[in-house]
Amino acid sequence: MRIRELRFDEFRSYERFELGDVGDLTVFVGPNASGKTNAVEGIQLLTAFGSFRGAKSKELIRWGADQAVLRARILSDTRDLDVRHVLQPGHRSCLLNGKRKTVQDMQGVLPSVTFSPDDLVLVKGAQTHRRAALDLLGCQLSRSHRILKRDYERIVRHKNALLRDGADTLLLMSVDDMMAVPAVQLYLYRSALFRNLSARIARAYASITRGEERVEMGYVPSWEDESVKQAASWAPMRFEYDKAQALEAFAQALEARRAEEAARKRACVGPHADRIEFFIDGRNAAMYASQGQQRSLVLAWKIAEVGLVREMAGVSPVLLLDDVMSELDASRRHALVSLLRQDIQTFITTTETAFFEDDIMERANVVRLG
Ligand SMILES: Nc1ncnc2c1ncn2[C@@H]1O[C@H](COP(=O)(O)OP(=O)(O)OP(=O)(O)O)[C@@H](O)[C@H]1O
Numbered sequence: 001m002r003i004r005e006l007r008f009d010e011f012r013s014y015e016r017f018e019l020g021d022v023g024d025l026t027v028f029v030g031p032n033a034s035g036k037t038n039a040v041e042g043i044q045l046l047t048a049f050g051s052f053r054g055a056k057s058k059e060l061i062r063w064g065a066d067q068a069v070l071r072a073r074i075l076s077d078t079r080d081l082d083v084r085h086v087l088q089p090g091h092r093s094c095l096l097n098g099k100r101k102t103v104q105d106m107q108g109v110l111p112s113v114t115f116s117p118d119d120l121v122l123v124k125g126a127q128t129h130r131r132a133a134l135d136l137l138g139c140q141l142s143r144s145h146r147i148l149k150r151d152y153e154r155i156v157r158h159k160n161a162l163l164r165d166g167a168d169t170l171l172l173m174s175v176d177d178m179m180a181v182p183a184v185q186l187y188l189y190r191s192a193l194f195r196n197l198s199a200r201i202a203r204a205y206a207s208i209t210r211g212e213e214r215v216e217m218g219y220v221p222s223w224e225d226e227s228v229k230q231a232a233s234w235a236p237m238r239f240e241y242d243k244a245q246a247l248e249a250f251a252q253a254l255e256a257r258r259a260e261e262a263a264r265k266r267a268c269v270g271p272h273a274d275r276i277e278f279f280i281d282g283r284n285a286a287m288y289a290s291q292g293q294q295r296s297l298v299l300a301w302k303i304a305e306v307g308l309v310r311e312m313a314g315v316s317p318v319l320l321l322d323d324v325m326s327e328l329d330a331s332r333r334h335a336l337v338s339l340l341r342q343d344i345q346t347f348i349t350t351t352e353t354a355f356f357e358d359d360i361m362e363r364a365n366v367v368r369l370g
Contacts, residue, residue: 013035014039104146157272163261
């Protein structure tokens with residue numbers, strides 16, 4: 001599947017942006033603030049149906065306009081799809097060949113993997129970024145993941161509102177009962193996805209560092225005791241729960257932390273509080289990784305995502321690279337460029353084309369912005 005046409009109306013800095021005859025490799029070139037990142041974000045909103053900047057609809061609409069409309073024509077040997085994403089303040093809607101669809105329906109149509117300099121937060125930033133990145137991947141790969149995430153988040157919001165209002169324990173316990181199954185299922189989906197992804201990340205990392213460094217990872221459920229979670233941030237640990245064991249551990253942790261949740265006025269147990277830890281040569285990357293190691297790890301994560309989408313969805317994801325070439329040294333750039341040589345539709349932004357090897361530029365459509 002390939003994007004063949006793009007059109008944005010009243011999106012970010014674009015009153016209108018149109019691109020036809022889109023090929024396998026498009027390079028957006030322009031000075032700072034010329035709309036390069038906006039273009040990549042628009043394509044991500046038409047594929048992953050999320051924004052890597054975490055932007056709300058209101059921020060995506062051009063200043064002074066009422067709504068933004070993003071469109072893509074996506075072609076494969078057998079399908080001709082007209083995808084539309086309409087953004088209004090506080091609301092978004094989607095159309096596929098003129099028929100109204102939910103975001104959950106659209107997320108798996110044509111997955112994408114985005115890599116931007118901000119992705120360094122995946123290693124050193126708050127846990128929320130790692131969970132969000134894993135969920136965005138999971139949502140593009142599985143409708144169940146999308147629905148579980150949506151349902152689970154609704155219940156957590158409801159529970160947090162009750163905790164803020166000081167609701168009584170019986171009411172909170174009934175919400176906990178509703179929460180248990182989606183919480184455990186989301187955990188099981190996430191941890192299985194992470195197991196798959198982490199094997200690929202380890203291989204990609206070893207290849208980027210030519211086998212000189214080793215990366216290990218752990219997915220730590222929120223229901224573990226504080227002492228176990230501490231230990232899991234100092235050394236890689238593996239947790240294996242089946243559904244029944246996970247339900248029991250979840251219920252026990254809720255019981256044990258009920259007073260803490262009431263005092264903090266928010267839900268503390270559940271997949272929204274699970275942790276993902278990375279270790280380079282046995283040391284926690286969030287605490288000890290150098291800038292270069294962080295970049296290698298994020299690059300390995302992205303390479304792993306591409307491979308996993310190919311394996312699980314059976315399609316090549318669209319690859320969106322926002323201004324990353326200038327951040328990478330020669331060996332990491334080489335690892336990335338080897339992806340570009342594969343059969344994968346790619347959009348890249350850059351302020352200058354000097355970072356790209358000649359054979360890459362020869363087959364690129366260069367779009368000058370600004
Ligand atoms: N909702 C909006 N309406 C109008 N303009 C916007 C909106 N959101 C962002 N912009 C503007 O879009 C411009 C281009 O931003 P963008 O991030 O795409 O630049 P860029 O080409 O990637 O720049 P850089 O090379 O510095 O990263 C910015 O000047 C920003 O102020």
